Amino acid sequence: MADxxxxxxxxxxxxxxxxxxxxxYNALKGVEEQLGxxxxxxxxxxNPASFEKAFRDYASQGYQIILGHGFELQDAALDVAPDFPDxxxxxxxxDIHEGNVIGLNTDTxxxxxxxxxxxxxxxxxxxxxxxxxxPPIQQAFAGFKAGAKSVNPEFQVSEAYIGNFTDTAAxxxxxxxxxxxxxxxxxxxxxxxxxxxxxxIAEAGDQVKSFSIYTDFTGVAPKNILGLYVADYAxxxxxxxxxxxEGNAPTTNVAFGLKDPKVISFHFRDDNPQVSVPEDIRKDxxxxxxxxxxxxxxxxxx
Numbered sequence: 001m002a003d004x005x006x007x008x009x010x011x012x013x014x015x016x017x018x019x020x021x022x023x024x025y026n027a028l029k030g031v032e033e034q035l036g037x038x039x040x041x042x043x044x045x046x047n048p049a050s051f052e053k054a055f056r057d058y059a060s061q062g063y064q065i066i067l068g069h070g071f072e073l074q075d076a077a078l079d080v081a082p083d084f085p086d087x088x089x090x091x092x093x094x095d096i097h098e099g100n101v102i103g104l105n106t107d108t109x110x111x112x113x114x115x116x117x118x119x120x121x122x123x124x125x126x127x128x129x130x131x132x133x134x135p136p137i138q139q140a141f142a143g144f145k146a147g148a149k150s151v152n153p154e155f156q157v158s159e160a161y162i163g164n165f166t167d168t169a170a171x172x173x174x175x176x177x178x179x180x181x182x183x184x185x186x187x188x189x190x191x192x193x194x195x196x197x198x199x200x201i202a203e204a205g206d207q208v209k210s211f212s213i214y215t216d217f218t219g220v221a222p223k224n225i226l227g228l229y230v231a232d233y234a235x236x237x238x239x240x241x242x243x244x245x246e247g248n249a250p251t252t253n254v255a256f257g258l259k260d261p262k263v264i265s266f267h268f269r270d271d272n273p274q275v276s277v278p279e280d281i282r283k284d285x286x287x288x289x290x291x292x293x294x295x296x297x298x299x300x301x302x
Contacts, residue, residue: 005245007031007065008058009041010051010073013165013192019214020165020191024069024092027237031065034238035245046164051076059084065241067092071134077101088244090237093136095253103253104233104240108136109143110258110292111229111266112187113299114285115211116147118226119185120155121281123209127158127178129197131165131190140189143299147288158183168196175200185209195220206274218269226275227268231256236263259293 007028015025025041032039040058044050051073058066059080067090068077074096077089081101094103119126128144130137141159148155158178162170175186175197187210188197194213198220201210206223218225236256243249256263266289268277277285291297 017192026234030234055080107257108140109299112143113147116144120148120151123185126185127183129188165191171196172200
C-alpha cells in the first residue's frame with residue numbers, strides 16, 4: 001500500500017532488558033497502537049557500521065520515520081539522511097536538528113538535580129556510575145552535582161564509567177567500591193548494566209540509598225530506593241511522530257523536561273517507611289520542581 005505509514009526502531013541492545021532499550025520499544029509500540037503504524041525494530045551491538053546499514057535498510061524500504069534510540073546512532077543517521085530526504089530520522093538523547101535528522105532529548109539534568117538536592121540534604125557523600133562517557137549521561141551527572149552543590153557546596157560526588165552498557169558485574173563492583181569509600185548515596189545510569197549497581201547497593205545494606213532510573217528497580221533494592229525518575233518517553237515520541245505525520249515536523253530539536261509531566265516525572269516512594277523521605281525535604285523538592293519548570297533554575301550551570 002503506497003500510503004502505508006511505517007516506522008522503524010534501532011536499539012543498541014536488547015528490548016527484553018528493563019531500562020533504556022525497553023523504553024525505545026515502548027515508544028515504537030505506542031506509535032503502532034495510537035497511530036496505526038506498521039512498525040519494526042532491530043537490535044544492534046555497539047557497532048557504527050551496523051547502525052548505518054540498519055538505517056539504510058529501513059529507509060530504502062520506505063519507512064517514513066526511523067528512531068535511532070541513543071546518541072551513539074547520531075553520526076550514522078547524519079551519514080544516511082541526505083540520501084533519503086523523505087524519511088525523518090529521530091535520534092534519542094540528541095540535541096541536533098539538521099535537515100531531516102531531529103534530536104529528541106529528555107533533559108535528565110532536571111530529575112538528577114532533584115536527586116542531588118535530596119542526597120546533599122540526607123547523605124554524606126554520593127557516587128555516580130555511568131555506562132559510557134557520552135553527553136546524555138554527562139548531562140545527568142552534571143545536574144546531580146549542581147543540585148547537591150545548591151544545598152552544600154562542599155558535598156562530595158564521585159563518578160565512574162564502566163565503558164559499556166552491558167557489564168552488570170562492573171557496575172556492581174563500582175557501586176561496592178564507592179560504598180567502601182564512604183558513599184551513602186549511589187546512583188547508576190548505565191542502561192542494561194544498571195541493575196548490577198542496584199544489586200551491589202542492596203547487598204551493602206539499607207544505610208545506602210539510591211533512586212530508580214527510567215523504570216522501577218525497587219524490586220532489586222527495596223530498602224534503598226527513595227524515589228523514582230520515570231520517563232514516559234514513549235508518549236513523547238508518539239506526539240512528535242503524530243506532528244510529523246500531520247506535516248508539522250519540529251523546527252528545532254525536541255527537549256522534554258519537568259515541564260512535561262506526561263513525559264518526565266519524579267516521585268517519592270510511599271510503600272515502605274524505611275525509605276520515606278521527610279516531609280520538609282519533600283516540600284523543598286516540590287519548590288525546586290516548580291522553579292525548574294518555570295525556568296528559574298539552571299540545572300547545568302557552567
